[in-house]
Amino acid sequence: MSEGLLKRVSHVNLYSKDSKRAIRFYQEALGLKALPNQSMNDNWYGFATEGVVFAIEPETNRAKSKFRFNRKNPVLIQFKADSPAHLERINRMLERKGINLRDRSKKKSYGVITNFLDPDGNLVEILYEGK
Numbered sequence: 001m002s003e004g005l006l007k008r009v010s011h012v013n014l015y016s017k018d019s020k021r022a023i024r025f026y027q028e029a030l031g032l033k034a035l036p037n038q039s040m041n042d043n044w045y046g047f048a049t050e051g052v053v054f055a056i057e058p059e060t061n062r063a064k065s066k067f068r069f070n071r072k073n074p075v076l077i078q079f080k081a082d083s084p085a086h087l088e089r090i091n092r093m094l095e096r097k098g099i100n101l102r103d104r105s106k107k108k109s110y111g112v113i114t115n116f117l118d119p120d121g122n123l124v125e126i127l128y129e130g131k
Contacts, residue, residue, distance in 0.1 A: 011053045014075065016120050019045065019058040025119050026056065029097050030079075046076075049079075077118070081128040087114060090126050 016022040023045050026032045030056070035046040046055040054077070084105075091104055091114050092107035101117050111129040118124050 009052045010054060012077070013044070013055045013057050014077065014122065015059045015062060015119075016056050017059055018119065019056050022056045026054075027115050029094065029099055030124075031093075076123045076125060078125045078127055081112075081126050083130065084112065084128055087112060087126060087128045090114065 002111040014022065020040055020113050023040060026047060026078055027034070032047040032049065035048050035053070036046050044057050045060055046053050081090060087105060091101065094101060094114070094116065099116050101114055101115055101116050106113050111127050113127050115123055
């Protein structure tokens with residue numbers, strides 16, 4: 001593959017042991033809005049995010065897959081904050097909802113992060129990239 005051909009992410013699908021619980025978490029805890037015409041009973045549930053579709057699927061959708069892939073590795077899901085004040089508002093909202101923040105506004109070489117785990121143990125991170 002030539003360098004630079006892949007420039008945009010289209011979808012990020014998260015496979016969940018309990019997709020209904022995961023959907024509720026991302027809706028209620030993070031405030032994500034569903035794409036039009038989504039139903040909790042669907043085998044794919046998409047959220048409206050800017051630029052990339054974030055979706056949750058039951059693990060059973062891939063149970064009969066003939067190729068091997070790592071089924072046990074939690075993934076990192078990263079959302080962006082617009083400013084330090086925006087990150088702080090997100091932190092306070094998450095804490096009000098009882099979410100245990102692992103790192104709260106921690107300075108890293110690439111920005112400032114807050115992170116926590118979703119119901120399936122996936123690492124969710126909010127990143128402010130500014131200085």
